[in-house]
Amino acid sequence: MHPLRKQRLMIVAVIVVGASLATALITTALKDNLNLFYEPERIAAGEAPLGRKIRVGGMVVPGSIVRDAETLAVTFVLTDYSADVAVQYQxxxxxxxxxxxxxxxxxxxxxxxxxxxxxxxAKHDEKYMPPEVAKALEGKSASDYKSSYSDDNDSDPASEY
Amino acid sequence: MISVIPEIGHLALLLCLPIAIALTVLPMAGAAGRWHLLQRSGPLLSSGLWLFLAVAFACLTYSFLHDDFSVVLVAQHSNTALPSYYKFSAVWGNHEGSLLLWVFILASWTLAVAYLGKSLPSDMHARVLAVLGGIAVGFLLFIIFTSNPFERNLISPPLEGNDLNPLLQDIGLILHPPLLYIGYVGFAVAFAFAIAALIGGKLDAAWARWTRPWTTVAWLFLTVGIALGSWWAYYELGWGGWWFWDPVENASFMPWLAGTALIHSLAATEKRGVFRSWTVLLAILAFSLSLLGTFLVRSGILVSVHAFASDPTRGMFILLFLAVTVGGSLLLYALRAPTIKPLATFKLLSRESWLLINNSLLAVSLAVVLIGTLFPLVMSALDLGSYSVGPPYFNKLFLPLMVLLMLFMGVAPYLNWKHNRLTPVLVRPWYIVSIVALLLALLAVAFLSQRYATQWRFGAFVTVTLSSWLLLMTLTHAGLKARRFARAKKLSSRQGLLSLSRSYWGMVIAHSGIAVMALGIGLTSSYSVQKELAMAPGAVADVAGYRFVLEKLEDVQGPNYSATMATFGVGRLNEGALINGLSIRLQPEKRFYYAAKNVMTEAGIHGRLTRDLYVSLGDSLESEQWAVRIYVKPFIRCIWLGALMMAAGGLLVVIDKRYMTRQPVRTDSPSGTVASNEQAMV
Incomplete structure (x- = not known):
């Protein structure tokens, strides 16, 4: 074969093998590490998978933050004003x-x-809201929501929101 | 008293547009029609563009320094209590100002090409300047119509400004954006050379030779810029992490990967005339990725610290600009590339094929980062769900690729251009170096596992082996090469070392930098110790052989914030007893910034090459108790040291003698002869 052609063939072969290998690896790695976002409403409806890494977002319910000073374990509640999710964090x-x-x-x-x-x-500054949380709250308002957790509050839950 | 300075700046900015349009059209037309006067108009127009942008930039800076809150931008991003060096950096700590900096840096590169590139053939020179002018037109339109920094509120200017985001009030952020932009925008020069060469139909060794130093300068600035960003994230965010695979980080890392591939393939194109069309494609790609990075960061579509105000018209404009630039240049490439034929052949075991492997590995790494970064955006744009890609995705794919890259990197200098065999000098060091590297790794990992009381860490063993192997292979090559040269010329070995070219030393130092960085990454990830606990004054925590004592908490006042500052005394432990008392002092702070009502963490760090001690305050629990995060991070500084070594290597290449001469470069194609071993590969 002409040396130039042979060289071309070699390059093409390397590219084809490399590209297919890379595609296969990237797809597998991507599949294993995608974290899908769920609103509290969908979690309450049982749509979220158990035992798989996901993300959840919402507003932190006032008065729901409970902290253990010794172990730094903390629990709080996220809401999208139609459902709540209890979160545990260390x-x-x-x-x-x-x-x-x-x-x-x-x-x-x-x-x-x-x-x-x-x-x-958490959100990055006073004005900025994580877009996913903003979307989760779309069309829902704090006023028509009564959290089961805010009953523990001393203050009137309605005035909190 | 209403200042007229912002209006002068605004006028100067508006005047830049016609100048930039003239710069795009006139030299290009001159080159096409061989009208010498037009063809030579580039430098004059470039100077004009630079001058007016400098005036605009100076006026904006003046408004920031003098707290002119009638300028909306100043009112939004500055404050009278802000120290003046932060007022200065606030100029680019926002969307509009950073774009002005972008285009100002572009004008500076254009000016540099206009006056330093006089040895170029005049038609090539004219076309390069015209392409740079065209990019300036796009960005000026963007600034003037969607992001005007000089917008004013003269009716009721506020008395006080909103203050700069506290995260950005830091020395690292004064320097990080300009350095990053010099790098980003510098790839515009490589791009302009590629487009000019495609238009002129002349992709020869001379073209590659002109492009190389420019690309290397851009690359070295980008390297320092990214390293500085990583360093800033490390000490400012308070999480002790140095790289998060955050989309904004990826946005700057992708052009870097493309640029690294480009400087290597340019070497092969210059020396041997191979990979020409690939090199052109890489030049287009590197700049396109810079534009993509600008789009990702500037359009506000990302969820990240860097997300500034979001405004869809801005995003659409950059996307359109991106489409025109990338689409146009790829179309030109598609029309011209088939005419480009390789000028030489090479064998499997040659420096060319090794460079091809280097480029393939970098291209795959680039694809990994690109897909991981864009996938969530594409899915959410198509309304298919809101995903995020976790760091394990990147680590799992990126690390094996880097291992391969380092293996090939160690052998690369031993290969000659075109040849089908290894230089005889390889055979000997190969065994010795590998055995020495393995022994070093065994010793190091045994020591570190004992020191940090951990199990045998396989990851650490692999990285130490690989890093020391790469380092030894690279340095051995330099030594052998110098000795051979000294023997042939009857010189002393010291003279032999000195006689190696600067660009060769550049390669040695840059590759050693990779080894040092890999060492830092491997050891930090394997042996870092982290502890989170609640501490009150007097509390003691022993972490990784160090004793941390919280001595006191006090309230301190800054210029625009108040803070709680903790003082920790830290000392080294030996068998449960302090060796040297609590000789190290760490003072982390929790700051409250008045204007933005923001809380910020300032970490307390004590750094040595072999380890960092890092303390940051979490939140205050009850009665004098604070949640405290303590890290001991071995060898983390090697990461940034490695990056600086890479940049230093780039600098040595640029100041190599052959780029320093101003004589016109020969424009004939390289002959088929083997380039001598003295000519360095970078």
Missing amino acids: GILPDLFAEDAGAVATGVLNAEGIFMAEQVL
């Missing part, structure tokens, strides 16, 4: 995590319906 929460502010948690939903978070992200 460790330090981000600076901007606060009551009545948006937050997104990544973790696994267990059989008791409690979300075991490995990571919690």
Whole structure:
């Protein structure tokens, strides 16, 4: 074969083999590491898978944050004003995590319906709301929502929102 | 008193547009019609563009420094209490200002090409400047119509500004965007050379030779910019992480991968005339990815720290600009590429084929990052669900690719151009170096596992073996090469080392930088120790052989914030007893910024090459108790040291003698003869 052609053939072969190998690996890795976002409403409806890593986002219900000072374990409740999800987390929460502010948690939903978070992200600043939380809250308003958790509050839940 | 300065800036900015249009049209027409006067108009127009942009930029800076809150941008992103160096960096700590910086840097590159590129054939020179002018037109239109930094509120200017995002109030953020942009935008020069060469139909060794130093300069700035961003994230975000595979990080990393592939394939194109059409494609790709990065960051479609105000018209404009630039250049490429034939052949075991492997591995890595970054965006745009891609995806695919890359990198310098055999010098060091690297790794991992009381870490063993192997292979090659040269010329071995070219040393240092960085990454990921706990004053925590004592908490006042500052005394432990007392002092803070009502964490860090001690405050629990995060991170500094070594290597290549001469470069095609071993590969 002409050396130039032979060289071309070699290059093409390398590209074909490499590209198919890369595609296969990328697809597998991507499939294993995609974390789908669920609104609290869909989790309450039982749409979210158990034991698989997912993300959930909503507003942090005022008065729902309970912390153990010794172990740094913390539980709180996320809501989209139509359903609630209890979240359990171990460790330090981000600076901007606060009551009545948006937050997104990544973790696994267990059989008791409690979300075991490995990571919690809060909105970045005063104006900014995680887009997924904003979307989850779309068309829902705080006023027509009464959380089962806000009953524990001293204050009137209606005035909280 | 209403200042007229912003209006001068605005006028200067508006005047840039016709100049940039003239810069696009006139030299290009001159080159096409061989009208010499028009063809030579590029440098003059470039100077004009630069001057007016400099005026605009200076005016905006003036408004920031003098708290002119009648300028909306200043009111939104600055504050009277902000220290003046942050007022200065606030100029580009926002969408509009950073775009002005982008286009100002583009004008600076254009000016540099206009005056340093005079040895280019005049038609090529004219076309390169015209392409750069065209890019400036696109960005100026974008700034003027969607993101005007000089917009004013003269009716009721606020008395006080909103302040700069506290995350951005940091020395790292003064330097990070300009460095990153110099890199990003620098690829516009490589792109312009490629387009000009495609238009002129002349893709020869001379073209590759002109493109190389420009690309290398852009690449080295991008390297430093990315490293600085990583360093900033490490100490400012308070999570101790140095790379998050965040879309914004990926946005700057993708052009870097393409640029790294480009500087290597340019070497083969210059020396041997091979891979020409691939090199052109890479030049187009590197700049397209810079534009994509700008789009991802600037359109606000990302969920990340860097997400600024979102406005769909902006996103659409950049997307359109991206489509025109990428589509246009790929069309031109498709029309011209079939005429490009390789000028030489090469064998399987040659430097060319090794460079081909390098490029394939970098291209696959690039695809991995690109898919991981864009997949969630595409899915959400098609309304198919809101996904995020976890870091394990990137790590799982990226790390094996880097291992392969390093293996090939170690052998590459030993291969000659075109040849079908290894240079005889390879055979000997091969065994010795591999055995030494394995022994070093065994010793290092045994020591570290004992020191950090962990199990045998396989990942650490692999990285130490690989890094020391790469380092030794690279340095051995330099030594052998110098010795051979010294023997042939009857010089001392020291003279032999000195006589190696700067660009060769550049390669040695850059490749060693990769080894050092890999070492840092491997050891940090294997041996980092992290502890989160609640601490009150007087509390003691022992972490990884260090004792951390929270000595006191106090309230401190900053210029635009108040803070709680903790003082930790830290000392090294030996068998449960302090060796040297609590000799290290760490002072992490929790800051509250008044204007934006933001809470920020400032970590306390004590750094050594072999380890970082890192403490950051979480939130305050009850009564003087704080949640505290303590890290001991071995060898994390090697990561940034490695990046700096890569950049230093790039710098050595650029100041190599053959790029320093101003004489016109020969434009004939390279002959089929084997390039001598003295000519370095980069």
